[in-house]
Amino acid sequence: MKYLDEYRDRRAAERYAKLLQALTRHPWTVMEVCGGQTHAIVRFGIDQLIPAQLSLVHGPGCPVCVTPLELIDRAIAVSRRPEVVFCSFGDMLRVPGSRGSLLEARAQGADIRIVYSPLDAVALARQLPDRQVVFFAVGFETTAPMTAMAAKQAQTLGLANFSMLVAHVLVPPAMEAILSSPSNKVQGFLAAGHVCTVAGFAEYGPLAAKYKAPIVVTGFEPLDIFQGLAMLVRQLERGTCAVQNQYARSARASGNQAAIALVREVFEPCDRQWRGIGPIAESGLRLRAAYASMDAEQRFQVEGVVAAEPKECLAGEVLRGLRKPHQCPAFGTLCTPDNPLGAPMVSSEGACAAYHRYHR
DSSP, X not given: OOSHHHXXXXXXXXXHHHHHHHHXXXXXXXXXXXXXXXXXXXXXXXXXXXXXXXXEEEEEEOHXXXXXXXXXXXXXXXXXXXXXXXXXXXXXXXXXXXXBOHHHHHHTTOXXXXXXXHHHHHHHHHHOTTSEEEEEEEESXXXXXXXXXXXXXXXXXXXXXXXXXXXXXXXXXXXXXXXXXXXXXXXXXXXXXXXXXXXXXXXXXXXXXXXXXXXXXXXXXXXXXXXXXXXXXXXXXXXXXXXXXXXXXXOOTTOOXXXXXXXXXXXXXXXXXXXXXXXXXXXEEEEOGGGGGGBHHHHHOOOOOOOOOOTTOOHHHHHTTSSOGGGSTTBXXXXXXXXXXXXXXXXXXXXXXXXXXXXX
């Protein structure tokens, strides 16, 4: 498979759908970790072609969705300071905090700019030496290397006016938090292929063995997902719990060693709050001491921020695979893309946005 069309071949998809019908003899609940996989599943109707006994639930693999409400409130507070130019990826601007969004803060006068790379923020800091440029560093293992590169570049350039509000999170601890929960329903994972391309998947083996849950590293096109599901269902039916790699054209167990080394140089693991899930030990990244001067939370000392989720929003249960988006009473009524209550309705990778867009 070298070209996009081959991953979307209708006849091949139909063959996989028949294969899944033949393989699935018992009811199973499977979680696709990544929001990109969720969108592909809903967009291409994969969820309507698989056996009724195979239930797909949607995971926390949307970086915008799991960024804590309180941190968004802190970001808004920092962005309102007159000396600050606040930089963020576009999705983050619309995510509601407890008292508005970054987009609303910009409309009220805050200097908030959309960037496409943390290096854009570094370049802006060079252009504006009299302003404090703050980058909102959000994302999983896939974006952390670029943030680390930005930190190194800013340090090399001696930029005293560049800092970062760091919200990077790691996928394996979140998967373990889901599996270890008393309310867990997930019996197997489609792991995110792009995350494994960067970080590898060697650490998934102990996780699969500990919870007896098979994990298949999977890509994002329809045939990737069909093939990943077939590999996973075979294991579930046989009672095995190995880690397999459907995304072999990109992912390796050892990952991208250069990227891993760069992240380890700049960041160290830390406990992190996940929106809708709660605190997860060692699930986040923070700047190491050598880069601590770039920590925007320390530089701007935003205190007294207390946030509470709207009671009508059940995004947390969606992110843990306990409920599907349309099973939330607010879905499509109180919560829509134009008036979102929770981040999964805002983000381009959010499960609620996928269900709303494709009329599930």
